[in-house]
Amino acid sequence: MYFAMNRFHVAAGQEEAFEAVWKARDSSLSEMPDFIEFHLLRGDSVPDEGYTPFISKSVWKTKDAFVAWTKSDNFRAAHRNAGDNKAMYLGPPKFEGYTVVEGA
Incomplete structure (x- = not known):
C-alpha cells in the first residue's frame, strides 16, 4: 500500500473556504485503478503562527497507481483551479509519500 499526503x-x-474548495471539487479518484480511499484531515490551529494545518491523504494499492493518477486527465481536471486559491495558504503544500512496511 502507498500513502500520498500533501x-x-x-x-x-480561511479554513472553511479551504474545506469548501475540497468538498466541491470532482477528483474522480474512485475511477482510478487501485485507489483505496481519501481523507482531508484538519489539525489544531497554530494561532501564534497564523495557520491551521491540513493534510490531504490518499491511499493506493501501489506507488505506481498513485503516479499514474498524477499523470491522468482526472488529476489535471481536479487541480485545474488550484492556483486560484493561493491566498488561502501560507506557502506551497508539502508532499510526502510512504510505502507500508507493516500493518494490520
Missing part, C-alpha cells in the same frame, strides 16, 4: 498551512480565517 500538508497545507491554511491561513487563519
Whole structure:
C-alpha cells in the first residue's frame, strides 16, 4: 500500500473556504485503478503562527497507481483551479509519500 499526503498551512480565517474548495471539487479518484480511499484531515490551529494545518491523504494499492493518477486527465481536471486559491495558504503544500512496511 502507498500513502500520498500533501500538508497545507491554511491561513487563519480561511479554513472553511479551504474545506469548501475540497468538498466541491470532482477528483474522480474512485475511477482510478487501485485507489483505496481519501481523507482531508484538519489539525489544531497554530494561532501564534497564523495557520491551521491540513493534510490531504490518499491511499493506493501501489506507488505506481498513485503516479499514474498524477499523470491522468482526472488529476489535471481536479487541480485545474488550484492556483486560484493561493491566498488561502501560507506557502506551497508539502508532499510526502510512504510505502507500508507493516500493518494490520
